[in-house]
Amino acid sequence: MRKRRGRTSRIRRRKLARSAESRGVNESFKCEFIELKKWLKDRKFEDTNLMPAHFPGTGRGLMSKTSLQEGQMIISLPENCLLTTDTVIESYLGAYITKWKPPPSPLLALCTFLVSEKHAGDQSPWKPYLEILPKAYTCPVCLEPEVVNLLPKPLKAKAEEQRAHVQEFFASSRDFFSSLQPLFAEAVDSIFSYSALLWAWCTVNTRAVYLRHRRRECLSAEPDTCALAPYLDLLNHSPNVQVRAAFNEETRCYEIRTASSWRKHEEVFICYGHHDNQRLLLEYGFVSIQNPHACVYVSREILVKYLPSTDKQMNKKISILKDHGFIENLTFGWDGPSWRLLTALKLLCLEAEKFTCWKKVLLGEVISDTNEKASLDIAQKICCYFIKETNAVLQKVSHMKDEKVALINQLTLVEMLWMEELKILQASAEVLCHLQTALP
Numbered sequence: 001m002r003k004r005r006g007r008t009s010r011i012r013r014r015k016l017a018r019s020a021e022s023r024g025v026n027e028s029f030k031c032e033f034i035e036l037k038k039w040l041k042d043r044k045f046e047d048t049n050l051m052p053a054h055f056p057g058t059g060r061g062l063m064s065k066t067s068l069q070e071g072q073m074i075i076s077l078p079e080n081c082l083l084t085t086d087t088v089i090e091s092y093l094g095a096y097i098t099k100w101k102p103p104p105s106p107l108l109a110l111c112t113f114l115v116s117e118k119h120a121g122d123q124s125p126w127k128p129y130l131e132i133l134p135k136a137y138t139c140p141v142c143l144e145p146e147v148v149n150l151l152p153k154p155l156k157a158k159a160e161e162q163r164a165h166v167q168e169f170f171a172s173s174r175d176f177f178s179s180l181q182p183l184f185a186e187a188v189d190s191i192f193s194y195s196a197l198l199w200a201w202c203t204v205n206t207r208a209v210y211l212r213h214r215r216r217e218c219l220s221a222e223p224d225t226c227a228l229a230p231y232l233d234l235l236n237h238s239p240n241v242q243v244r245a246a247f248n249e250e251t252r253c254y255e256i257r258t259a260s261s262w263r264k265h266e267e268v269f270i271c272y273g274h275h276d277n278q279r280l281l282l283e284y285g286f287v288s289i290q291n292p293h294a295c296v297y298v299s300r301e302i303l304v305k306y307l308p309s310t311d312k313q314m315n316k317k318i319s320i321l322k323d324h325g326f327i328e329n330l331t332f333g334w335d336g337p338s339w340r341l342l343t344a345l346k347l348l349c350l351e352a353e354k355f356t357c358w359k360k361v362l363l364g365e366v367i368s369d370t371n372e373k374a375s376l377d378i379a380q381k382i383c384c385y386f387i388k389e390t391n392a393v394l395q396k397v398s399h400m401k402d403e404k405v406a407l408i409n410q411l412t413l414v415e416m417l418w419m420e421e422l423k424i425l426q427a428s429a430e431v432l433c434h435l436q437t438a439l440p
C-alpha cells in the first residue's frame with residue numbers, strides 16, 4: 001500500500017504521536033489503589049474527577065476521568081485524611097513529644113510518625129497510604145557522591161548542604177528516638193535508622209502541602225506548615241498550569257481548583273512553584289522538560305573569565321556589583337542572557353573614562369555602542385564556554401552510564417538536567433547572535 005504523505009496525514013500522525021507521549025495507563029485496578037480508595041471512602045472522600053495512572057513522561061500521576069473546566073474544583077480532601085502534627089500529637093507519640101525537652105520540631109514529629117507507622121506495618125491505620133509512598137527518592141541527598149559530583153557547581157554545593165542538613169537532623173534526633181524505646185519491642189536504633197529517617201524526610205520534603213498550624217508548646221518554634229495529603233499528593237508538577245490550593249475553614253477540606261481546563265484522560269497537573277530545574281531537582285528529585293523557568297547560572301569566576309586582566313578598575317567594579325546585589329542570580333535563559341547578567345557585564349566592560357557612569361548602567365541606561373558590543377561579546381564567549389563544558393559533562397555521563405549500570409537511573413536524571421541546560425545555552429547563543437548583528 002502506498003504511504004500517505006499529505007499535510008493532513010502529517011498533522012494526524014503528529015497529533016497521534018503527541019497524544020501517545022502523554023497518554024496515561026489507568027492504574028486504579030492495582031491493589032494498593034483499591035486499598036487506598038477504601039481507606040479514603042471510610043474517611044468520606046470519593047473521587048469523581050481523577051484516577052491514578054502511569055504516564056510515559058512523568059511516571060505515576062493522576063488522570064482526569066472526564067473533562068474538567070477552568071475554575072472547577074478538582075479535589076477536596078477532608079481534614080481527617082490529612083497527616084499533620086495534630087495527628088502525631090493525638091497519637092501514642094503525643095505523650096513522648098510533650099515530655100521531650102527541648103521540644104522536637106514539627107518536621108521531626110512528622111518524620112517520627114512516618115517511620116513508626118511504617119514499622120507498624122499491617123497494624124498501622126495509615127497502611128494504605130504508606131503503601132503508595134515511594135520506597136526510594138531521587139533528591140540529591142539520596143544520590144551517590146559520584147553522581148552528585150556531576151551536578152552543576154551551584155547545585156552540587158546545595159546538594160552537599162542538603163546532605164549535611166539531613167545528617168545533622170538525624171544526629172540531633174537520636175536522643176529523642178531513644179526516649180521512644182518503651183513503645184517498641186525492637187531496639188529503636190534499628191527502627192529509627194539514618195535510612196529510615198532519610199526516607200521520611202524525603203517523603204515530607206517532596207510531598208507535603210502547605211498548611212499553617214498555630215504554634216504549640218510541645219513543639220519547637222520552627223514554622224509548622226507541612227501536611228501530608230494522601231491521594232492528592234499523586235499530582236505531578238507542571239510549570240505551565242495555575243491552581244488555587246488551600247485549606248477551606250468552612251468545608252474543613254484541603255481544596256484544589258484548577259485555572260486550566262483538561263480533556264478527558266489527560267494527566268492533571270498542579271504547579272509546585274515557579275522553580276528552575278536545579279531547584280526542582282534539589283527539592284523534588286526531578287527535572288521538568290522545557291521548563292520556562294529553567295536557567296543556567298553564571299558564577300562570579302566565570303563572569304570575569306573573559307574580561308581583560310589588565311583592567312585596573314576590576315576590583316572596584318566587582319565591589320559595586322556585590323554591593324548592589326548583582327553578583328548572584330546571573331543567568332542564561334530560553335530568551336537569552338538575563339537582564340541582570342547583561343547589566344553586570346556592561347558594568348564590568350565599562351571603559352576607564354566612562355567609569356563614573358556606573359550608576360546609569362545599573363539603572364539600565366545605554367552608555368555607548370562600544371560598551372554594548374563588548375558586553376554582548378563577553379556574554380557570547382561565556383555562553384560558548386558553557387556549551388563546551390556541558391557537552392563534555394554529557395559525554396562523561398554517557399560513559400558512566402555504560403560502565404556503572406547500577407547508577408543508570410541517577411545518571412539519567414543528571415543527564416536530563418544537563419541536556420535541558422544545553423538547549424537553553426543553544427537558544428541563548430542564538431539570541432546573542434541576533435543582538436550582536438542588530439548593533440550598529
Ligand SMILES: C[S@@+](CC[C@H](N)C(=O)[O-])C[C@H]1O[C@@H](n2cnc3c(N)ncnc32)[C@H](O)[C@@H]1O
Nearest residue numbers: 058060061206207233234235236237284285286
Ligand atoms: C507530590 S509527588 C507526585 C506524585 C508522584 N509522581 C508519585 O508517584 O507518588 C512529587 C514527586 O513526583 C515526581 N514528579 C512530580 N512532577 C513530575 C514531573 N513533571 N516529571 C517527573 N516527575 C515528577 C517527583 O518525583 C516528585 O518528587
